[in-house]
Amino acid sequence: MVEERADRVHARLHRPAVRNAIDATMVDELHAVCAHLEAHPKVLILSGTPASEAPGGKGIFASGADIAQLRERRRDDALAGINSAVFDRIARLPMPVIAALEGYALGGGAELAYAADFRIGxxxxxxxxxxxxxxxMAAAGATWRLRELVGEPLAKEVLLAGKVLTGEQCLAAGLVTELVEPEALLDAAQALADRIAAQDPLAVRISKAVFHTPREVHPLIDTLAQSMLFESQAKFDRMQAFLDRKKK
Incomplete structure (x- = not known):
C-alpha cells in the first residue's frame, strides 16, 4: 500500500494474515517503490499494519521472511541475494528513509528496519x-548494519544468541530514536519527514551520500560535495533569507 505526497512516499507492508512476512511479491513491490524514488527523490516512510487492522489488535511491522518460501530456497537463491539486494537499494535511496516500527520486526523485517536512516518505535x-x-544466518545486512548501529556486544547477543530487544532496549541502544504510543507512530514519522522536508533537498541528498562514503575518502569528498552546494541557487536564497530575518 503506497501513498504519495509532493515531498514523501509512505509505503505500508500489509500482509496481516501472515504477520507481514516478506515474500517474493513484497520484494518486487519494494523494488518498484525504489525505482520510483530513484527517479523522483523523496523521503520514504516505511510502516507495517497498525493495531486497528491487525489480527488480535496488535500492530506489526514485519515478522521476517516467508518461512514456507524460505524453506524451499537453495544455494543459488542465497547467491542471488533476494532480500539483501532490495534492502541495500532502500539504504541507498537518494533521500532519507524512516521506518515506523510497531510490534514484531524480526528476521528480514529487522534487517529492513536496519536499512532505514531513522527508526521510530x-x-x-x-x-x-x-x-x-x-x-x-541473517544474511541481508544484519551482520554488519546492526553492529554499526548498536555495537558489537549487543549485536552478537541478537545474532548469535537469539536475543529479542524490547522497545525500551532499542531506545537505550540507540536503535530507535524515539518511542511513542501506537496511535502517535505515523504522526511522529510524518513530523520527522516534515523536518527533513524543511531542509534543502539537494543538501540533504548530498549529505546522505557523503555520510555513507568510506572513511578513507574524507575529507576530500566533503570538500568536493561542498563545492557543488556552494554553487547552488538554494544556498544563496536560503542564506539571504536568513540574513534578512536577522535584520528584522
Whole structure:
C-alpha cells in the first residue's frame, strides 16, 4: 500500500494474515517503490499494519521472511541475494528513509528496519534475528548494519544468541530514536519527514551520500560535495533569507 505526497512516499507492508512476512511479491513491490524514488527523490516512510487492522489488535511491522518460501530456497537463491539486494537499494535511496516500527520486526523485517536512516518505535516493538534458530544466518545486512548501529556486544547477543530487544532496549541502544504510543507512530514519522522536508533537498541528498562514503575518502569528498552546494541557487536564497530575518 503506497501513498504519495509532493515531498514523501509512505509505503505500508500489509500482509496481516501472515504477520507481514516478506515474500517474493513484497520484494518486487519494494523494488518498484525504489525505482520510483530513484527517479523522483523523496523521503520514504516505511510502516507495517497498525493495531486497528491487525489480527488480535496488535500492530506489526514485519515478522521476517516467508518461512514456507524460505524453506524451499537453495544455494543459488542465497547467491542471488533476494532480500539483501532490495534492502541495500532502500539504504541507498537518494533521500532519507524512516521506518515506523510497531510490534514484531524480526528476521528480514529487522534487517529492513536496519536499512532505514531513522527508526521510530512503540513500546510494543520487538526486534530480533532468530535465523540461527532456523539453521541459517541473517544474511541481508544484519551482520554488519546492526553492529554499526548498536555495537558489537549487543549485536552478537541478537545474532548469535537469539536475543529479542524490547522497545525500551532499542531506545537505550540507540536503535530507535524515539518511542511513542501506537496511535502517535505515523504522526511522529510524518513530523520527522516534515523536518527533513524543511531542509534543502539537494543538501540533504548530498549529505546522505557523503555520510555513507568510506572513511578513507574524507575529507576530500566533503570538500568536493561542498563545492557543488556552494554553487547552488538554494544556498544563496536560503542564506539571504536568513540574513534578512536577522535584520528584522
Amino acid at each position: 512503540t513500546p510494543s516493538l520487538r526486534v530480533g534475528n532468530p535465523e540461527t534458530g532456523l539453521g541459517i
